[in-house]
Amino acid sequence: MAMYALGMSALQDVIAFEKTKVKQVAYADDLSGAGKLQDLSHWWGLIQANGPTIGYTPNAAKSFLIVKPEHYDGAVNIFSGSGVVVTKEGQRHLGAVIGTEEYKKEYVGEKVSEWVHEVDVLSARAQDRASRSLRGIHAWPATSVELRHTHHPGHQPSPQTAGGIYKEHFIPSVTEISRPGE
Structure with a gap:
């Protein structure tokens, strides 16, 4: 577990707010980010590119992008082909719920x-x-x-x-x- 924590701290350095403009929280192997769609797309790309080298394999099918209804079409367009699930309704998150x-x-x-x-x-x-x-x-x-x-x-x-x-x-x-x- 200590080695995983060290690897995650290296990934955190790569995806830091100063570099991505994405506000984020990490809990164990769950990463959460909030920001503008283009910034989130860049952040997701960094996670996919750098995560596996430290043992963190992002799973797009279990990744949800929760957006306001007016940003839904843009989000679907930006994240098409990524496997990330885009929703304007909501999703559970760490025992709570985010959405409408x-x-x-x-x-x-x-x-x-x-x-x-x-x-x-x-x-x-x-x-x-x-x-x-x-x-x-x-x-x-x-x-x-x-x-x-x-x-x-x-x-x-x-x-x-x-x-x-x-x-x-x-x-x-x-x-x-x-x-x-x-």
């Missing part, structure tokens, strides 16, 4: 639905085995619900989904306490 408000709502809605399903399954199993479910709860990423919502300040989760599933199903199943009226 509609895309963000769709993405977050899918995540919340997955969490609701997971808690529902856990609740159903907990009805018969409450204490074992409590011991196993650490395996479910409950805190990710709160953490991920902090990354989407404009999104307000529906109480009938994430919060409601805890209150209506999970807590009663692990505590063996019924809601009033049952």
